[in-house]
Structures are given as C-alpha cells and as structure tokens.
Amino acid sequence: MAAPSSSSTRLRFMERSVRERAPPLLTDLYQFTMAYAYWRAGRHREPAVFELFFRDAPFGGGFSLFAGLTDCLLFLRHFHFTEEDVDFLRSVMPPHTDPAFFQFLQSLDCSGVTLRSVPEGSVVFARVPLMEVAGPLAVVQLLETSLLCLVNYASLVCSNAARFRLAAGPRRKLLEMGLRRAQGPDGGLSASRYTHIGGFDLTSNVQAGFLFGIPVAGTMAHSYVTSFSSLEEVWPQTLVALNGDGDPVDVISLTKGWLRRLCELLGAEPGKIREGELAAFLSYAIAYPQNFLPVIDSYSVGCSGLLNFCAVALTLCELGYRPTGVRLDSGDLCRQSLEVRRVFTLCREHFSVPAFDSLVIVGTNNISEQSMAELNRKENEINTVGVGTHLVTCTKQPSLGCVYKLVEVRGRPRMKISEDPEKSTVPGRKSVYRLLDSEGHPFLDLVSLAAEPPPQAGLPLSCFPVGCAAAAAATSVTAAQVVCLRQEVFANGQVTQPLDSTVETRATVQSSIQTLHERHKRLQEPESYTVALSESLHKLVTEIQRGSGGSSFLLAN
C-alpha cells in the first residue's frame, strides 16, 4: 500500500478503514430479528423512511456540528454480508428461522437506499432531521446502529472541538493530544480527525497525519528529560554553526558559559540547576538545532528548566540557529507563561538575541473547556494549547444521543406517540429549510412536508416552533434568504456528491459557525435557536395524535 499522498489514495484508505472497523455485523442483534420478522411477513421490500436526529444540543450549548457523513457513505457503498457473517447469524438466530432468509441477507446491498443529508461539518440544531434514509424497510432498519455509531461520536467530538476553539479565540494554536485517553485506538483516531475538523490545528497522532493529512506536532516527554543524569551523556558534544566554517563547536562549554551569565542576570542559584535536564536539552538541541522545544517543568521551571532552556537556546542562537520555544505541563500555566516571557524579553534585550522575540510557549495541563475560557480571560503568554482527556472523552457530556426513527412506510406517515412527550416523533417525509435574516444569520430551521413548496424569501410564513412551552402557538416569520438544508448524497448504490476532504469539511465548520449569531453560539446560556414545523406538518401531527385513540378493531371479527 502506498502512503496516502493524494486525495484519491486517502479515500481508498478511509474506505478500507470503514470496512474493517464497521463491518455490517457490528450492529445490534435486534436489527436482524426485526429484519426476519419483516421478511417473514413479506414486508421487507416496503418503501420506508427513517430520520436521524438528536433531541438536545450537546454540552448545554446552542448548537452542534454534524460529522461522520463520509464514513456513512463509504459504509453504505460497501454494505453486504459475507458467507461467514451469514453463517454466524444462522448460529445466533432461533433454530426454526427459515433458511431462505439467510439467502435473502446475503443478497442485500444498498442499491435501493437513498440518503439525503445536511452537509458534513454544518452547524445543526436539536430535533432537525439531519439524515433521511429511504429504501426497503428491512434494509433501512438494518442500517440504524451503524449510522448512529458513525455519526454520534464524530459529531460530538467535532462539536466539543468547536467549543474549545470558541473558548480559545481564533488566534491561539490548538493541539489535540488525546490518543492515550480515548476509547481505544479507533476512538483516538476518530478524535484526531474530527477535532481537527472542529477547529484544532495540530495533532500529536502520527497515524492521523498519515491518513488524513492533519499537521502533526510533538517534541519530548518528561521521561526524555529524566533519562539523563549528567552532561557526560551528551553525545556528540559539538555542533557546527548553521552558516559557519564547518568547524564543530564545543556546545557544552558554550552552554555552561551562557548559564553562568544567565544566573548573574537573573540572580539565580547555580546549585539548583539540574545537570540531567541540561544534558537532555543539549542532547535534543544537537539532534534538532532548528526545532528546539523542550518541556521545562520536569523539576522546577523557575529554578532549573527555564534557565537550562535559555542557555541552550542562546547557544543555538550564537551558532545561527533559531530555537522554537518551551512547553509547560504543570502548575499555573498563565502565571508561569508570564514569567517565562519576562525572562525571554530580558534575554532578548540583555544579550541582543532577536530570535527570543518569537519563542513559542506551549501549555498542556489537563485543559478543560472551562480552563481554556479562563486562559482567554486571564493575562498570559501561551501561544499554543495542547488538549487531551477533556477533548476526546467529552467529559462534559460523553455521548450525543442521536436517534434513528421511522417516519413513513408505504407512503403513509408513521409516528411514535409516547407517554413521554419528549420521545414522540414527527411523522412523514420532510424537507428542511434554514431561514436567514437580512444580515445573513440563520434564525430558524423550518421542517415541512416533502410535498410542500419551499418557503419564499421576503414573504411572511406561519409556522409552529417545537420544543418550547408555547408549542401550540403559531408564529409568523419572514426570511431574507432561504437555504435548503439537505441534499441527496447517496442513491442507486452510489455516492452522488463529491466527498469533501478533511480540509474542506474543516472550512465548512468554520464558515458555518461564523454565520451563526453570537447569541446562539455563546458557550454559556445561549439563546435557543428556533426549529419550527410548517403549518401542514403541524396539522398532520395534530391529526395523527387526535386519531390515535378510539380504535374499534376488537368489535369487528
């Protein structure tokens, strides 16, 4: 296999990855038991429509991002059961299951399935049907768990990343580094992919760089620093100046000289400086004279790490190289970053090293959305923030809760009328429109019946907001612009739109969030965005609810 340098090679990789990670047996058993019951009743080919949506925006926010579509499409394209799959199913289904059903299973594919979806990377809202999956009843039922599994975490972690990005502001660089804390290997890989799409700049995950072209970053762990104990371990002990005459320079002497001058300048105690740490930094700088960015808190930032960094960085500067910066991984990052920057500035002035002006400070210490927001409020000098656990596990809400509900069979609307009104569904095949105001901000998503004409910009429209107390009351709105939110992306067994690359989806996310009004995108107590049913759809819901009692089938015989 070749390295995925081109987008078509990358696509092949992703396709293989979806096949391997999400084989069609990776689903709930009840999909098969239901499929058999449909098949047994001769209903398996009845045209049916399911919708995928979530009931509440994640993290107490006002919006979510929608992600995972590409994987869903690759899944649909390859959906079929192998002989071995069917053998296994035969062993778990009840013994009297008709053998012809297993032949039917083996003949299945998604050639009869049509998928309409909002674009990957869009801002979306609770209770809006994001995907519409139409096709033979047994097949579209069988797709449920896989589609939910591919969309749920992708959308959740992408939304989480977008919130971290909003909390961090647009300028700071964000590094994802959660691989070791994710739900195993693939959880980690999905996290790297979808947090990049959600607004992170870099990942520590090399495989994510390999597969998705995400820029990778990372320099050293504390173990590297603690693996050194004395300067004798530094080897080679020389470095050739960048544009020099090629003679190797003894960097140990040079660095010791800088360290003495630094101790004088800063009034530091030479006795507190860790020799092993200096050895680690020097050894690293000799290996990477143009990429020197050590972690400086293995012992004490103020008494040792910062001094050792500056001494090695000054040596590099003297030899014509540009050191990169430092990483802080514990304690009060804001306070430390100010002190670090103060020392950098002092060095720059005192030793006339302009390179010290552009040194980068990376902060990584169990950053949560809240500490990111605090970071943005407090004075600090941190240029890049690395986030792991809270980002990939979505501590604040570790699952999105997308659901997949039946809305139509044989052209007839279907509705679940639960005793828990939250769990009732909206029947019928639908269209979804986003209404924008005169400034281009979306202000309402309109869910109407597919057969209705689209709303017209500039004309007042009566509709029924969902999920609020005044649910029964109609409201009148006028859109400056109307966008049809979903498009057909899969039909006749084929993906019908070009698949977006990671870069393109990332751009969709940013532009989609940018159009959002501040009141909907603020992280704390956002104003809830209005999702409304058209008059016709509202009428249908009311009719079905009204007609739901009074069945008299028991009287007839």
Next chain:
Amino acid sequence: MAAPSSSSTRLRFMERSVRERAPPLLTDLYQFTMAYAYWRAGRHREPAVFELFFRDAPFGGGFSLFAGLTDCLLFLRHFHFTEEDVDFLRSVMPPHTDPAFFQFLQSLDCSGVTLRSVPEGSVVFARVPLMEVAGPLAVVQLLETSLLCLVNYASLVCSNAARFRLAAGPRRKLLEMGLRRAQGPDGGLSASRYTHIGGFDLTSNVQAGFLFGIPVAGTMAHSYVTSFSSLEEVWPQTLVALNGDGDPVDVISLTKGWLRRLCELLGAEPGKIREGELAAFLSYAIAYPQNFLPVIDSYSVGCSGLLNFCAVALTLCELGYRPTGVRLDSGDLCRQSLEVRRVFTLCREHFSVPAFDSLVIVGTNNISEQSMAELNRKENEINTVGVGTHLVTCTKQPSLGCVYKLVEVRGRPRMKISEDPEKSTVPGRKSVYRLLDSEGHPFLDLVSLAAEPPPQAGLPLSCFPVGCAAAAAATSVTAAQVVCLRQEVFANGQVTQPLDSTVETRATVQSSIQTLHERHKRLQEPESYTVALSESLHKLVTEIQRGSGGSSFLLAN
C-alpha cells in the same frame, strides 16, 4: 476467513484486529522525536525500564480492574514499521534528520523487550506498577502511547461494568447495548468485550458475539412496532400448534378472543388498545413463536402494550409455545414491572397458564450506576437490565489516566521530582506483592526493589504506606499469605504465557473481586486500600530526593 469457532481462530482474528486498529504509527509524534534524539546520542540501546500505573482508582471507588493485556501482547508481537510508515515519518521529521535513523526504525521489533504484568482481569490499586516494560531505551519509549491506549479504556470500562454488576447484585442478568453511543465502531466493540469481562452477561453487539463468543441478545425496537398500523399487515395470519396435528390456526381470531377476555378480567378499555401494536406483536410471534419478547411501551404499557402482549402470549401458550417476556424502555421501570408482574400472575391464575410464571421482564431506560443501585433497593420485578450510554462512555469518569513512567536507565534508578508531589515517580526496578490476611482478603500491596527478597508470610514487615498524610511513617504488617502480583508475559519477541480467553478473564475478574474485602469494594466511600513501599525502596526515594539539590556541575569546566 472462517468464523472464529475455535479459540485459535479467535486469536488470529484478534491479532489481525490489533494490527489493523493499532498500527505502530498510531502514537504520539514525540515518541519518534525522542527516539531520534536517543539514537543521535547513541543511547537508543541503553537498557531502560518503564512502568505503567494509574494515580487514582476510577469512579471514586476503591479499586480498578486491569484489562487490555492480551491486546498489548499481540501488539508487541507484531510491532514493526513498514516502508510506507517510514516514508511518512521521513516527511514529518525535520529535514536534517540523519537518513540512517530511518533504516534503524525499519529494523526495529520487540525482540529485546521484556514485559512483566499483573494478570488480565485482576483487581488492582492506584500507584501500583501494573506493567513493567524493559528493553532498549528507544524501543520501550516508542511503545508508550500504544500500551496506554490499549490498557486505559479496556481497564476503565471493565471496572465500570464490575461496578454495575456490584450495584445490580449477582442474580440479575445484565445486557450491554452501548454500541451506538460509544466512541465509534471500535469503541463500541471494546466496550462489548470488556464489559462482558467485567461482569455483563449479554451484549446486543453481533460482531462482539462473532469475535469474542459473547452471548448476544435483542428482539425489537419501537420502529418495528410503529411500522404496523393494522391487523391486515399481519402475514401469514396462521400458526401451526407446536405439537399439534399440523393444521394452521387463525391466530388473529384467537388473539382477539384473548384480548376481549383480558379486557374483561382487567377492566380495560378496548378502545385504547393500539391495533398497530397488536399487529406488530402478532407478526413477531408468528416469526418467533418460541422467542416472543416485544417492547411494550411504544404507546401505553397499561392501556395497550401489556394487554397486547398478554393476548398474543396466551395465544402462543394455547398452541403449546412458551412466550419469553417483555421489555420496558421508558418511565418508572420499577413501578411498571410490578404492575406487569401482577397482570402476569393474574393471567396465570385466571387462565391457568403456567408459562406466565417464568416470563422475563427486561428494563432498559438510560440506566446509570446510581439508578442500578436504586433498582436494587426498590421493590421491582425486573429480571434483566440493559445498559448503554452510561456503561460504555463511563459518564462518571470517562478516562482512567494510566501513565507510563521511566524508572531505570542502565541499571540506575530514575525519578521525576516534580514541584507537584502527586506527579513525582517512584524510582527503580521493582517487585510487587499482594499481602492477604488470614481470611484470604488482600489488605496491602507491597512495592519493593526487584533485588530484595520477597516478604515472608507470618513474619512482621515494616513498610511505608504511600499517598496518605502519614506518608513518612513506617507501619508494621504481617501477612498470612503473600502473592507475587506480576509475572513475565513477554520476552525475546514471544508471548511467554498462554493467552486467556474472554471466558477465562471474566472468571479471573469475578474471583479477584470476590476475594476483596467488603470495605474496599463497596461503591460509595470505600475504605482506601493500602499500597506501601518496602523499607529499601523508601530509603532509595529519600536518598534521591535528598541528593536532588546541590549540583555543582557549573563550577567544573
């Protein structure tokens, strides 16, 4: 590929799965940058020892389970970089990286690595080194992220399952059904595997059944029920009695008859019974006369679902079949289960159907550890509980936080002396012993230097408990029995112990938890288990801490 019917085929599947999910590029970039710096300094072959441990037991509990070892071993056995991996690394490492380093990478494997580990499925405690990874410095450093990634979630979700099991009591059947809410496909598969190991009986995940032999379960979703609207959709409308003369019986008339008698018996209103729901139940029962377990809350349990179930179940009984039970998926499960059981008992007595005595009630409604514990306290008739989101995402604490720390290089102990005392490490290569009291309960894990003789049962022993306020004070303990906690499981590129099957590991979990004293395993405010350093190890720590200041390398030149 064959279905994994034998344990050896299953192992091959798992091996391939680890290779595909956790290729050696699935790691943090800094592992490679550090490896290069070691290589450049000629230190890459220095013998080094890392330890894997966690700092706090998860979920505020007193213990954790250790899981993921099998995957780690399969990972180590196959660890090597392909040409394509190395090509990609060349493209992300700084341009002046010595080309010979990439040849070195391509030659790497784990033939020089030795792994000592606690057994998979054991009860373990915070700050005890669970795995010791010894080998060439560059190689054992490169393994960090992969081992953490394979152990962290496996151990976390296994521990979470064990807590649900403790909360549920030993008798109730537990069903895992979290696939759609996990971190993507592999998160879902890992969840099914390790929650079964942790104490769950069943999974809804078919692929987990296929790969790991876990019993699978599931019958129908609400969509199945709402897909029916009238009895005309039931087909075939007949069923042959189990031991009858083979004449098909009209089950619609039969069921209607039962429904009328039920309405009379229970004083129910026929007009409130949903015809579509009855059609769905009947159709399902015709397909699965011996496996009839519908979800009965699509509309109203009391007014429709329960009556429809009983009518169809009575029809099945009349024809000699045994209905299985019902599923409740919303509302107050305890209260509903009592009402459902009351009606079952009434039917059993009134209609003389003994099969109604053994009907199963399954409850599935966003169950958390807390609601599971409540379920155990409140009166109810639920036999099987299905758990999804809270189980697989570990809402209460979505990451375990295992770390991997360097403790020895070239035979010399290494220690991180952080300003944050929590983050300091314990130096040196160690042995770990579990001390049991006279009743066989473990009461202390002793961490000593590898060179020390093991503690003797029956002899008093002085040691230093870690992580408590009186950290400096020695304590004397006498064990009735001493168990060496870790054993060598990988050496010379080979797995040196037979790999446990899922069934065996599940048994280890249960026996390991059973030996635990009640005060350590209770879910709320457990008494903390003592982990202690031997006198020699404590002395080493103190010496290194004392010797950590006063470096005078700057004076020499």
